[in-house]
Amino acid sequence: MEIASRGEIIFRRFAFVTMTLISVGMLLPILLMITASFTDEKSLILNGYRFVPDKLSLDAYIYMINQYKVILRAYGVSVLVTVAGTLISLIITTMLAYPMSRRDFKYRNVLAFVVFFTMLFSGGIVPSYMLWTRVFGVTDTYWALILPNLLMPAFHVLLVRNYYQSSIPHDLIESAQIDGAGEFKIFFRIMFPLSVPVVATIGLFMALVYWNDWINALYFISKPKYFGIQNLLIRMMNNIQFLRSSEGSALIGTGAVDLPSTSIRMAMGVVGLLPIMVIFPFTQKYLIKGVVIGAVKG
Amino acid sequence: MYSKLASKWSVKKTTLSLFALAIPGLLYLLVNNYLPMFGIFIAFKDIDYSKGLWGSDWVGFKNFEFLFRTNDAFIMTRNTLLYNLAFIVIGTIVSIIMAILLYELKNRLSTKAFQSAILFPNLVSMVIVSYLVYAFLNSDSGLVNLSILRPLGLEEISWYAEPKYWPLILLITYLWKTAGYTTIVYFAFIAGIDKSIYEAAKIDGAGKLRQIRSVTLPLLKPAVILMVLLAIGRIFNSDFGLFYQVPLNSGALYSTTQTIDTYVYRALMQMHDIGMSSAAGFYQSVVGFVLVIAVNKLVKKVDPDNALF
Numbered sequence: 001m002e003i004a005s006r007g008e009i010i011f012r013r014f015a016f017v018t019m020t021l022i023s024v025g026m027l028l029p030i031l032l033m034i035t036a037s038f039t040d041e042k043s044l045i046l047n048g049y050r051f052v053p054d055k056l057s058l059d060a061y062i063y064m065i066n067q068y069k070v071i072l073r074a075y076g077v078s079v080l081v082t083v084a085g086t087l088i089s090l091i092i093t094t095m096l097a098y099p100m101s102r103r104d105f106k107y108r109n110v111l112a113f114v115v116f117f118t119m120l121f122s123g124g125i126v127p128s129y130m131l132w133t134r135v136f137g138v139t140d141t142y143w144a145l146i147l148p149n150l151l152m153p154a155f156h157v158l159l160v161r162n163y164y165q166s167s168i169p170h171d172l173i174e175s176a177q178i179d180g181a182g183e184f185k186i187f188f189r190i191m192f193p194l195s196v197p198v199v200a201t202i203g204l205f206m207a208l209v210y211w212n213d214w215i216n217a218l219y220f221i222s223k224p225k226y227f228g229i230q231n232l233l234i235r236m237m238n239n240i241q242f243l244r245s246s247e248g249s250a251l252i253g254t255g256a257v258d259l260p261s262t263s264i265r266m267a268m269g270v271v272g273l274l275p276i277m278v279i280f281p282f283t284q285k286y287l288i289k290g291v292v293i294g295a296v297k298g
Numbered sequence: 299m300y301s302k303l304a305s306k307w308s309v310k311k312t313t314l315s316l317f318a319l320a321i322p323g324l325l326y327l328l329v330n331n332y333l334p335m336f337g338i339f340i341a342f343k344d345i346d347y348s349k350g351l352w353g354s355d356w357v358g359f360k361n362f363e364f365l366f367r368t369n370d371a372f373i374m375t376r377n378t379l380l381y382n383l384a385f386i387v388i389g390t391i392v393s394i395i396m397a398i399l400l401y402e403l404k405n406r407l408s409t410k411a412f413q414s415a416i417l418f419p420n421l422v423s424m425v426i427v428s429y430l431v432y433a434f435l436n437s438d439s440g441l442v443n444l445s446i447l448r449p450l451g452l453e454e455i456s457w458y459a460e461p462k463y464w465p466l467i468l469l470i471t472y473l474w475k476t477a478g479y480t481t482i483v484y485f486a487f488i489a490g491i492d493k494s495i496y497e498a499a500k501i502d503g504a505g506k507l508r509q510i511r512s513v514t515l516p517l518l519k520p521a522v523i524l525m526v527l528l529a530i531g532r533i534f535n536s537d538f539g540l541f542y543q544v545p546l547n548s549g550a551l552y553s554t555t556q557t558i559d560t561y562v563y564r565a566l567m568q569m570h571d572i573g574m575s576s577a578a579g580f581y582q583s584v585v586g587f588v589l590v591i592a593v594n595k596l597v598k599k600v601d602p603d604n605a606l607f
Contacts, residue, residue, distance in 0.1 A: 048444030096323030127337025
């Protein structure tokens with residue numbers, strides 16, 4: 001253990017205090033949303049959103065439990081799109097990365113360029129929009145929520161290629177070839193299973209992309225039944241009555257006067273953020289690693 | 299002769315099956331990325347759905363003329379550039395300071411805890427961010443009006459109708475959401491610095507601040523230059539969610555929240571003006587591409603190892 005001088009100890013303390021303040025400051029807005037969602041509607045109307053509620057209340061959540069159908073449906077859409085999108089994305093990403101990693105593959109540089117160029121130049125939104133809606137007709141389908149994001153971070157392909165090149169010995173491929181294994185077998189039986197560390201990290205980021213996406217729905221979805229949780233939240237922000245306008249609203253027969261709309265807004269925010277808050281403690285290690293890999297090697 | 303043929307065949311077979319593995323990805327890129335690249339010709343057409351994309355009339359630069367005759371073109375370009383400039387300068391400074399502080403903790407456990415805390419906002423969707431900002435700023439129940447301005451006896455502000463406050467609001471929101479991410483990146487670069495250099499500096503009697511000034515910052519410089527140049531390459535792009543959803547699409551705020559991305563969306567989906575929208579999109583794509591190429595040339599000069607191509 002090195003011996004720290006007085007100046008160093010002071011600096012270390014300063015760093016600790018400053019970082020504590022910054023970290024707490026960054027989490028405060030989320031705390032505000034959570035406490036506000038548990039605050040009594042009357043005190044919200046009187047005093048607004050506060051960090052310390054004057055009077056606790058579960059009204060907002062009770063209301064939402066009664067409207068569970070709309071929320072569960074949106075959750076379902078988000079889960080479906082996230083799972084399907086992430087899986088498809090991972091498969092085509094690794095399948096594309098593997099040939100690029102093979103030094104004996106003639107066209108590996110061509111492939112790398114094809115991938116890389118998409119990071120430099122894009123045709124923009126309008127041609128993409130025309131293509132997906134006019135040619136492929138994705139409007140109001142789940143495809144609209146899955147397809148446009150599949151290989152959006154094209155550098156994921158390059159990350160996986162780098163991993164294959166640097167972390168998996170070429171001998172392994174050669175001995176499998178001598179044993180008579182074809183390329184498909186080598187990829188699915190050896191390369192894909194061996195790339196679990198990098199695939200898990202990329203998968204995590206893709207899952208976040210899909211879970212947090214709402215822009216595709218903005219362009220391609222008009223029917224509320226295809227709304228994921230993010231787009232339900234947008235609707236709720238614009239129109240707090242949206243929950244009750246949908247089916248299942250008959251459960252609460254009271255008029256709009258009783259709607260605890262101020263607290264419901266924040267409760268909806270909590271419901272939308274909940275899955276992220278739940279998985280974060282288990283995944284933060286990989287996320288931090290992923291940020292570093294992406295920055296240094298991407 | 300036979301074996302030579304056989305091996306030639308096996309090489310061909312390998313090449314073919316490797317190519318086959320790449321096909322799903324290649325097809326996807328062709329459809330999602332390359333076809334739209336050719337589709338930028340739409341900007342030179344007067345799209346009429348009844349005539350189809352190909353059948354619509356060519357109008358040359360008319361869409362561009364219309365676009366640049368409006369005030370919108372100036373506003374969205376100015377906003378996009380100025381916001382990015384502020385984000386790059388302030389974001390970089392803030393992240394470097396945070397990264398140095400993180401590094402100087404010399405305590406793995408607390409470093410990890412802080413990294414987690416500051417990364418969390420990065421995982422929050424822009425929709426939720428708009429809820430958080432709303433909790434602070436809305437005029438009926440927002441924390442700033444009711445718990446800060448009112449008790450101080452100051453006049454309450456209708457934030458969602460006053461454009462002049464939004465540059466600051468969006469800057470803070472941007473820093474809140476992204477500073478953690480870039481801090482972790484810079485922290486990784488600092489952690490990669492050879493420790494013996496610090497030891498040598500210490501032996502020479504350099505205090506902490508002196509070490510930061512004479513060791514950390516100079517050695518971090520290449521990474522900073524690279525990151526800044528990459529950001530400059532994207533200076534014509536903006537985070538759509540930050541400028542559209544966080545101000546809750548408020549029309550009163552367009553003068554300070556409209557960027558090229560939000561304009562393209564509004565022109566296409568709300569005004570249904572394909573000409574204006576595609577012209578703005580073309581403008582963004584082409585200038586963006588030129589910038590990336592120029593930036594790469596610069597990187598090549600400054601630091602050839604880190605050039606993109």
